Amino acid sequence: MDELNVLSTRISEAAETIMSLHPERPSIAIVLGSGLGPMADRCEVLASIPFAEIPHFPVPTTPGHAGKLLIARVGNVPVYFMQGRYHFYEGYTTQEITFPYRVLAHLGMKQLILTNAAGGLNPDWNPGDLMVLSDHLSLFCDSPLRGANLDAFGPRFPDQTHVYDSDLRELLLETARELSVPVHAGVYAYMRGPQYETPAEIRMLRSLGADAVGMSTVPEAIVASHSGVKILALSCITNLAAGISKTPLSHKEVMEIGAQASDSSIRLLQSFLSKI
Ligand code: HPA
Numbered sequence: 722m723d724e725l726n727v728l729s730t731r732i733s734e735a736a737e738t739i740m741s742l743h744p745e746r747p748s749i750a751i752v753l754g755s756g757l758g759p760m761a762d763r764c765e766v767l768a769s770i771p772f773a774e775i776p777h778f779p780v781p782t783t784p785g786h787a788g789k790l791l792i793a794r795v796g797n798v799p800v801y802f803m804q805g806r807y808h809f810y811e812g813y814t815t816q817e818i819t820f821p822y823r824v825l826a827h828l829g830m831k832q833l834i835l836t837n838a839a840g841g842l843n844p845d846w847n848p849g850d851l852m853v854l855s856d857h858l859s860l861f862c863d864s865p866l867r868g869a870n871l872d873a874f875g876p877r878f879p880d881q882t883h884v885y886d887s888d889l890r891e892l893l894l895e896t897a898r899e900l901s902v903p904v905h906a907g908v909y910a911y912m913r914g915p916q917y918e919t920p921a922e923i924r925m926l927r928s929l930g931a932d933a934v935g936m937s938t939v940p941e942a943i944v945a946s947h948s949g950v951k952i953l954a955l956s957c958i959t960n961l962a963a964g965i966s967k968t969p970l971s972h973k974e975v976m977e978i979g980a981q982a983s984d985s986s987i988r989l990l991q992s993f994l995s996k997i
Contacts, residue, residue: 739824750803756838769790815864838979839934840958849959851955855885857910859911875947886952889952894906909932
């Protein structure tokens with residue numbers, strides 16, 4: 722079988738397994754980034770499928786944090802939750818990281834909400850702030866679309882003018898105002914990690930127009946937008962970026978601030994979902 726047939730077959734096999742475990746096919750998927758895992762605990766879970774049980778989903782690298790695909794209801798809205806995600810720094814290729822989003826697009830996903838933890842570059846922002854993505858810098862991201870193109874999903878040379886849907890962004894900002902949750906809009910720069918950036922890299926990214934930096938989201942957004950999926954992405958600014966922060970960066974701080982801000986992010990997303 723050639724490369725395209727192999728990929729198409731794998732997508733169908735993964736999709737069939739998911740459908741055989743639960744017949745509902747939500748049109749919205751939400752990726753729960755650092756700190757947001759508990760959102761799924763507040764919802765009615767209809768099916769919980771470990772990534773390891775879905776054929777061709779990459780094997781999770783962190784023991785005890787296997788990652789799950791949930792089919793759930795937030796209020797009345799059926800959603801897929803990706804509870805956990807894959808990162809390039811774990812050793813996967815960008816094609817592997819993004820395979821689940823091909824499968825969800827095949828199953829009928831029309832809207833994707835990506836969440837993440839990010840370092841803040843904008844001097845006016847503070848740890849704990851939220852940012853909705855208006856755009857991204859993918860310079861350091863190996864394209865997940867490299868290789869034979871899946872024409873049934875999208876074009877060889879996809880336009881990237883509107884990766885993040887402006888209607889979804891406006892609706893989120895409106896919801897945030899109603900709930901008095903401050904949310905900035907800005908540009909997210911992707912870095913591969915796992916090392917945090919150097920101060921020189923942060924100055925470079927700032928001069929290129931970035932407001933935040935992180936190690937996820939962009940590969941997923943490229944693949945989903947290729948399939949015409951409308952995307953909303955929300956960052957929790959967990960720390961000031963290297964050289965801006967007065968203290969050394971630590972994963973512990975990222976996790977702590979992410980957990981502290983998760984309550985307002987979850988309320989915001991729940992209220993947002995009730996409107997779409
Ligand atoms: N850099 C990259 N990724 C991150 C950061 C950061 O400062 N904070 C949280 N994720």
